[in-house]
Amino acid sequence: MSGLLGQSLLVLRKDLLIEWRTRARLNALIFFAIATLLLFSFALGPDTVMMRKHAAGYLWLGLLFSSMLSLGESFRIESENLAMDGLKLIPVDPRAIFLGKTMGNTLLLWLLSLVLLPVTIALFDVTVTLGWPTLVGIFLVGSMAISAPGTVYAAIASHARARDVLLPLLLFPILIPALLAVVKATHLVFEGDLMDQLKSWMRLLGCFAIIYWTLGFLLFPKVLEDD
Amino acid sequence: MPSRGKKRPLPSGIDTNDGPLSAAPAIELHDVSKRFGARWALARLSYTLPQGASLLLTGHNGSGKTTLLRLVSTVTAPTLGTLKILGLDARADRMKVREQVTLLSHANFHYEDLTAKQNLELVAKLRGAPGLPAKVDGLLDKVGLKARVDSPVRQFSAGMRKRLAVARMLLLQPKLALLDEPFGELDPQGIAQMEAIMAELKANGTTLVLATHLLEQGKRLTDVSLHLENGRQVA
Numbered sequence: 001m002s003g004l005l006g007q008s009l010l011v012l013r014k015d016l017l018i019e020w021r022t023r024a025r026l027n028a029l030i031f032f033a034i035a036t037l038l039l040f041s042f043a044l045g046p047d048t049v050m051m052r053k054h055a056a057g058y059l060w061l062g063l064l065f066s067s068m069l070s071l072g073e074s075f076r077i078e079s080e081n082l083a084m085d086g087l088k089l090i091p092v093d094p095r096a097i098f099l100g101k102t103m104g105n106t107l108l109l110w111l112l113s114l115v116l117l118p119v120t121i122a123l124f125d126v127t128v129t130l131g132w133p134t135l136v137g138i139f140l141v142g143s144m145a146i147s148a149p150g151t152v153y154a155a156i157a158s159h160a161r162a163r164d165v166l167l168p169l170l171l172f173p174i175l176i177p178a179l180l181a182v183v184k185a186t187h188l189v190f191e192g193d194l195m196d197q198l199k200s201w202m203r204l205l206g207c208f209a210i211i212y213w214t215l216g217f218l219l220f221p222k223v224l225e226d227d
Numbered sequence: 228m229p230s231r232g233k234k235r236p237l238p239s240g241i242d243t244n245d246g247p248l249s250a251a252p253a254i255e256l257h258d259v260s261k262r263f264g265a266r267w268a269l270a271r272l273s274y275t276l277p278q279g280a281s282l283l284l285t286g287h288n289g290s291g292k293t294t295l296l297r298l299v300s301t302v303t304a305p306t307l308g309t310l311k312i313l314g315l316d317a318r319a320d321r322m323k324v325r326e327q328v329t330l331l332s333h334a335n336f337h338y339e340d341l342t343a344k345q346n347l348e349l350v351a352k353l354r355g356a357p358g359l360p361a362k363v364d365g366l367l368d369k370v371g372l373k374a375r376v377d378s379p380v381r382q383f384s385a386g387m388r389k390r391l392a393v394a395r396m397l398l399l400q401p402k403l404a405l406l407d408e409p410f411g412e413l414d415p416q417g418i419a420q421m422e423a424i425m426a427e428l429k430a431n432g433t434t435l436v437l438a439t440h441l442l443e444q445g446k447r448l449t450d451v452s453l454h455l456e457n458g459r460q461v462a
Contacts, residue, residue, distance in 0.1 A: 003355070010353050014338070021340045021379070077338065085302045086336025090353045090399070091325035226303045227318070 004096050011100025025073045029066045033116050036062040041123040048125050055124035056186035063113055068168050070108055071150040075158035098220035102151045109143035129192040141209050142182035148212035149174050155223050181205035251314025253278045253403050253434035254299055259308035261294050268294040269458040281435035283445040286455035292438040296405045300330040329401040331409055335392035339381040343372050343391050350395055366394040385412035403434045410441050
């Protein structure tokens with residue numbers, strides 16, 4: 001199997017196989033994310049109105065912080081034995097590496113969001129007012145919006161000595177608009193959409209996801225190659 | 228006029244004159260320099276190696292041998308100068324160059340949590356050439372890893388990793404093979420096997436560039452040599 005899509009799927013399959021074999025990343029992510037949500041709920045105290053009001057924000061902050069671990073780890077396996085150089089020399093199209101890695105990171109983050117949802121419901125006393133399919137869709141597009149720039153910046157940071165510090169410094173500012181949209185959309189699904197705002201926020205989130213994926217696809221070869 | 232290293236008698240069919248036997252030289256370096264931070268790892272290196280020839284690259288640690296091999300493999304780019312591999316520009320046509328060049332490196336490019344077979348199958352499928360996945364088992368057998376095909380690379384010794392890297396190199400069927408310390412980490416049996424593999428590659432017309440401190444083996448397997456000191460060609 002070759003070609004851009006074929007190579008992307010092979011990179012994705014390879015990442016998932018390594019993840020499945022070790023399960024280190026997924027386990028660490030789940031524990032870290034749950035611990036983060038617990039800390040947020042303790043910080044708010046027993047004020048259930050406040051908890052419900054801010055649940056969406058805390059859920060996505062938990063996912064964002066966890067994504068730092070996930071994105072960094074996805075390039076650590078490529079640094080070991082200089083495996084990324086090996087991929088480049090096969091040769092694998094850098095854009096296929098971007099697509100494969102981003103799909104893998106999206107999938108992991110999306111699964112994590114689904115695991116965190118019942119924890120959020122239990123800790124923050126929220127209810128899913130507008131239906132589960134909408135919420136699952138928001139989680140998917142939100143995960144896509146975080147993963148695309150996350151993959152690009154994780155690749156950049158993987159060459160740096162202070163990679164763990166550099167990644168959030170680069171990534172957080174660029175994610176603010178998408179994060180705002182996904183938190184608003186999630187909040188509306190939890191609390192109800194009396195003013196019919198959900199579609200606008202989802203459209204905004206979708207636009208950012210498309211922009212991030214397009215820019216990542218176009219820029220990743222520049223990131224990967226030593227010019 | 229590019230400078231040349233020391234010549235030894237060449238096997239028949241190999242021409243080191245500038246008029247190439249094949250369409251283009253395997254390697255053409257013109258004033259190539261590479262800088263890391265403030266340090267020049269290679270400085271104004273010019274050299275031409277014809278296709279089918281084999282080059283012994285010598286020099287002390289830090290003399291620039293690995294940097295030169297990485298430049299020729301296109302995994303890194305020169306800071307200054309022009310570099311052509313098999314007649315193709317190493318920067319503009321790097322994907323085409325990579326289809327014909329392999330690098331056997333200190334870092335062996337393996338995924339630690341995949342098995343030996345999974346590592347090679349991944350390479351074969353990503354390359355996309357028909358029939359490559361079917362060659363995986365035979366190559367693992369050839370390098371002496373038949374009994375460990377389903378073991379994760381994490382459990383391999385350094386010598387076994389090197390053998391797997393050799394299998395990977397053979398799988399990619401290069402026109403130009405770059406070998407950085409190919410005998411390192413191998414036991415005497417492995418070294419003999421490696422020599423046989425290199426002789427086989429050479430007989431098949433593959434251009435070899437061999438960087439090693441084992442000069443006896445190196446000289447036996449190569450036609451010309453190039454000595455580097457502090458990133459400069461001295462012989």
